[in-house]
Amino acid sequence: MQLADLGADVIKVEDPRSKGDVGRYVPPHQSDDTSLFFEAFNRGKRSITLDLRLAGARPVLEDLVRESDCVFGNLRGSSFVRLRLRYRDLAHVNSRIVCCCLSGFGMSGPRAGEGAYDHVVQALSGWMSLTGEPDNPPLRSGVSLADFSAGYAAAAAILAGVLQARTTGQGCDCDLALYEVALAQLNYMATWFLSRGDKPVRQTRSAHPSITPFQVYPAADGWLVVAAPKQNLWFAFVGAIDMSELGRDPRFLDFAQRLEHRAELNHLIEARLGTQPVAVWIERLNAAGVPCAPINTVEQAFADPQVAARQVIQRTSHPRLGEVGHVASALRLQEPLASPPLPAPELGEHTDEVLGELCGYDPSRIAHLRRAGVLGHGHA
Numbered sequence: 001m002q003l004a005d006l007g008a009d010v011i012k013v014e015d016p017r018s019k020g021d022v023g024r025y026v027p028p029h030q031s032d033d034t035s036l037f038f039e040a041f042n043r044g045k046r047s048i049t050l051d052l053r054l055a056g057a058r059p060v061l062e063d064l065v066r067e068s069d070c071v072f073g074n075l076r077g078s079s080f081v082r083l084r085l086r087y088r089d090l091a092h093v094n095s096r097i098v099c100c101c102l103s104g105f106g107m108s109g110p111r112a113g114e115g116a117y118d119h120v121v122q123a124l125s126g127w128m129s130l131t132g133e134p135d136n137p138p139l140r141s142g143v144s145l146a147d148f149s150a151g152y153a154a155a156a157a158i159l160a161g162v163l164q165a166r167t168t169g170q171g172c173d174c175d176l177a178l179y180e181v182a183l184a185q186l187n188y189m190a191t192w193f194l195s196r197g198d199k200p201v202r203q204t205r206s207a208h209p210s211i212t213p214f215q216v217y218p219a220a221d222g223w224l225v226v227a228a229p230k231q232n233l234w235f236a237f238v239g240a241i242d243m244s245e246l247g248r249d250p251r252f253l254d255f256a257q258r259l260e261h262r263a264e265l266n267h268l269i270e271a272r273l274g275t276q277p278v279a280v281w282i283e284r285l286n287a288a289g290v291p292c293a294p295i296n297t298v299e300q301a302f303a304d305p306q307v308a309a310r311q312v313i314q315r316t317s318h319p320r321l322g323e324v325g326h327v328a329s330a331l332r333l334q335e336p337l338a339s340p341p342l343p344a345p346e347l348g349e350h351t352d353e354v355l356g357e358l359c360g361y362d363p364s365r366i367a368h369l370r371r372a373g374v375l376g377h378g379h380a
Contacts (some may be wrong), residue, residue, distance in 0.1 A: 002155040004044035005329035005341065011064070011354055012042065012345065016049040016376020020347040031320045033347050039324050042344035043316065048355070049348035049376040052083055056374045062093045063359040069162050070098040072154065076115055077107035077177070087173045098161035100174035102154045107175050116178055118144035125182035126200075130189070134202045150181040212258040212265055213237060216295065219278040227291040234258075240288035241272050241281070314340040351375055 004010040014020035019033060021042070029036035050057050065071060071090065073080055080086065080101040087099045101107055104116025122128050122140050132139035157174040165171045183190065189209065192198035200209055207215035211229045228237045231254070238246045246252055246268065251261040258265055273281060278294050285292040296304075307313065314326045324343065355361040361369075369375050 001041055001043065001045075002151060002329070002331065003158065006331060006333070010045040011068075011350070012045045012047045013050050013052075013064075014047055014347060016051055016348065016373075017053075020047075020049070024347065029321070034318075034320060034344065036321060036324065039318065039321065039344045040326070043326060044341035045345055046350035046354060047345035047348055048351040050351075051374055051376060054372070054374050056369065056372050060355070060359070060369065060374060062090070063361075064354075065090050065093045065097055067358040068094070068097065069165070070100060070158050072100045072102070072158065074102045076113060077101060077103040077105060077175070078113040079103075081107055081112075087171055091171065095171060096165040096169055097171040098158060098165055098174060099171070100154055100158050100161065100176065102150055102176045102178070104178050106177035106180065107173075111179075118147040118178070121146040121178045121182045125179060126186065127182060130200055130202055132202055134204060138202070145185075146178055146182045149185055150176065150178045153181050207262075210259055211255060212262045213269055215266075217266075217270055217273045219273050219276060219281055221277040223295040224273075224278050224281055225293050225295065226285065233290055236288040237285065237290045240284045240290060241269070243268070243272055316340050316343050318343045348376060 001010075012021070019025075021038060023038040023041060024030075024033045024035055026035050026037040050060060052058075052061065071085055073083075073085055075083070080103065084090075085099055085101070086107070087097065090097050090099060103112075104121065105111035105114055116124075119140055122131075122145070123138075125146070127146070128138040128140055131141060154174070154176050157176060161172050161174050186193075186200075189198075189200040193200065203209060203215070205216040206225075208229070213234075214227050214229055216223055216225055226237065228234045234252075235244075235247045238244050246265070250257070252258050252265055282292055282294060294300075301307075302313065312328055314328045316324050316326065318324050321343075326341065352363070352366050355366055355369075356363075366375070
């Protein structure tokens with residue numbers, strides 16, 4: 001989707017035997033073989049059906065590869081190998097092809113044959129051990145951050161691979177694993193552990209592991225987040241809440257002292273912030289230049305005036321689902337913003353079009369492939 005938003009011609013190859021991408025059938029807001037869940041990930045793509053289990057599909061696949069920059073798959077690593085989708089399998093067709101496999105665990109190692117989903121990876125990578133209140137069960141993040149992070153990583157890897165191929169004429173494999181992307185996202189906490197054996201733990205109220213104040217606080221009528229990760233922001237914060245004396249207190253003079261005395265400091269801050277509503281503190285902290293935010297619902301997030309000012313919401317019209325709202329690509333490379341993307345494709349909607357356009361197949365050859373089951377029934 002990231003690449004389609006940037007203008008790539010993305011051809012989604014779907015399995016006719018399984019009736020295509022399972023996302024087509026995910027409730028709620030589902031109609032026959034499409035859904036808003038599927039729309040969210042597949043806008044702007046074209047769809048063909050091709051049964052890669054059949055020998056007759058291989059020549060079709062290779063004809064597509066001949067005219068493409070990249071083959072991307074989110075199969076298990078072992079399946080990518082079994083279906084012969086690596087560079088060594090396709091370089092004879094197109095030496096510039098980039099073969100990107102985004103799997104749970106990569107194409108090698110003892111877990112290469114295992115499947116994985118975001119929830120599994122958040123558990124396995126240690127993320128869930130760091131999320132939630134210390135005395136409560138571990139939690140998954142509210143959105144699929146491991147999946148989405150891996151998608152961005154794959155897009156970056158593909159762009160780097162295609163750039164290399166266009167520069168040198170040599171394609172490559174991109175072997176990405178959700179698990180490894182999630183481990184990489186541990187970042188400084190991973191460095192602390194790998195270098196000093198430091199073992200991160202869950203913090204009360206989503207606090208930063210080493211910086212205070214940098215967490216959720218209760219106000220008189222709700223919750224807000226305050227982030228003061230610099231000395232000047234610390235002094236601005238205590239001034240904005242009329243507690244400048246804390247900036248002179250020897251217990252709270254620098255990062256290390258505030259961390260050592262975190263419980264005492266947070267007790268004082270909470271007592272003060274509890275005296276006024278969220279809106280009062282947001283106004284005062286913003287005026288002082290202190291990063292802060294109310295804890296919004298999704299509805300409140302999209303009502304923020306920044307969303308309208310930046311034209312974040314795009315809308316498309318779908319023949320069965322009606323008007324569909326999308327969040328525009330966050331990758332802003334030009335102004336004005338690109339026109340709203342086309343709706344996600346129907347299953348196999350572009351099979352004949354793509355095979356004619358890219359592969360030069362005439363209608364009789366496409367009909368023959370369809371009779372042989374290689375393309376499924378598709379769209380005539």
